Amino acid sequence: MTQNIDTTISCAEFQDHLPELFANANGVPDDPTLKHHLNTCENCAALVRDLQYIADQARMLLEPAEEDPSDSVWSNIQSKMELERAEVEAATPPLPSQ
Ligand SMILES: [Zn+2]
Numbered sequence: 001m002t003q004n005i006d007t008t009i010s011c012a013e014f015q016d017h018l019p020e021l022f023a024n025a026n027g028v029p030d031d032p033t034l035k036h037h038l039n040t041c042e043n044c045a046a047l048v049r050d051l052q053y054i055a056d057q058a059r060m061l062l063e064p065a066e067e068d069p070s071d072s073v074w075s076n077i078q079s080k081m082e083l084e085r086a087e088v089e090a091a092t093p094p095l096p097s098q
Contacts, residue, residue, distance in 0.1 A: 009033055009034075009037050011037075011041060011043060011044055014034060014037045014038070014041070014044050015044065015047070017029070017031070017034055018047075018048070018051065021034070021048075022051060022055055026052060026055060027048045027051055027052045027055070
C-alpha cells in the first residue's frame with residue numbers, strides 16, 4: 001500500500017506552522033504536507049517569500065558589521081564635501097584688481 005500523505009491542509013493550517021518554519025529553516029518546510037501546500041498555493045508561497053525577505057533584512061540589521069557602516073559612510077560624505085568645497089575655492093579665480 002502506498003503511503004498516503006494528506007496534502008489537503010488549509011492556508012490557516014499552513015500558516016500555523018510558519019513560526020516554527022522560520023525559527024528552524026527560514027521558511028523552507030521539511031514536512032512534505034507543508035512543502036506540498038507551499039508548492040501549490042500561490043497565496044502562501046507569496047507570504048513565505050515576503051517573510052523570507054523580511055527575515056533576511058532583519059538578519060542583516062542584527063548582524064554586527066565589521067565596522068560601523070553609518071560612521072564610515074558619514075565620514076566619507078563629509079570628506080567628499082570638504083574636498084569639493086576646496087576644489088570650488090581653488091577654481092574660483094581671484095577678483096580682478098582694478
Ligand atoms: Zn495556502
